[in-house]
Amino acid sequence: MPFPPHFAERLTSRHVKRLSRRAKYILADLDSGETLVMHLGMSGRFSVHAMGRELRLGNYVYEPAKAGRDKHDHVIIRTDAPAEIVFNDHRRFGLMLLVDTALLETHPLFEALGPEPLSTGFTAKSLEDSLRGRRTPVKSALLDQHTVAGLGNIYVCEALFYAGISPKRVASSVRAERARALVRAIRSVLRAAIKAGGSSLRDYAQANGALGEFQHRFAVYDREGKPCPRSNCKGKIKRIVQGGRSTFFCPGCQS
DNA sequence: AGGTCAACCTGAGCGC
């Protein structure tokens, strides 16, 4: 991961005015007029460690870091909490950028992003509009951040299952009732996953080290050969590859 | 123009 020029200097003594998120990017609005843009990629994680004894912030307790550094600790930010925020990313697909806050909306990473799935801007109509004329499979279209922002491979597979839509279906054929079902399914899968603290497969953990729980509730993801969770369906979960990514679905009840 | 695929990295897990 290449870092911005003079990265440390541009962060030193800066205050974070606001922490937010757009699509899969974490945004720290700094008092310097720049925004620190962060992406975890596949394997990135942030962890917060107390500098002295344990640190309590709200409902969270942060333990001091263990002695020694992991070789994939790429960025260590010392705050006056006092705490260390460590960015660890063994595959180095993650990203950190500093962008002029006034130009953030028009930055190439953000200007063409689709709507936030939990916002009022994401509707059956907007989804139908953005899928119109697209000949790619609906699975690939949903992974495309320009269709809807923030969905990854797990949640696309899960949402298509709950909507009863085959991942192989041509995107443009998702209209009317199917588009409504898909919007509902995307929203409910994301809400459930957030409530469960996310999905911990290999790398993902929350900043205090806690693991997510949603991986125990996957209906189809990573369940190849297992029975379909729908009680009235006798199908078995199948794995196929689309656009180079694994897709899991039930051929019996997704069409 | 739009779709597909390799590339970017490291590590874990598997079969032999």
Place this chain on the structure above:
DNA sequence: TGCGCTCAGGTTGACC
């Protein structure tokens, strides 16, 4: 024990 292969929560850019 070790080698070689496949796979992994993502995104971009080159190529048809």
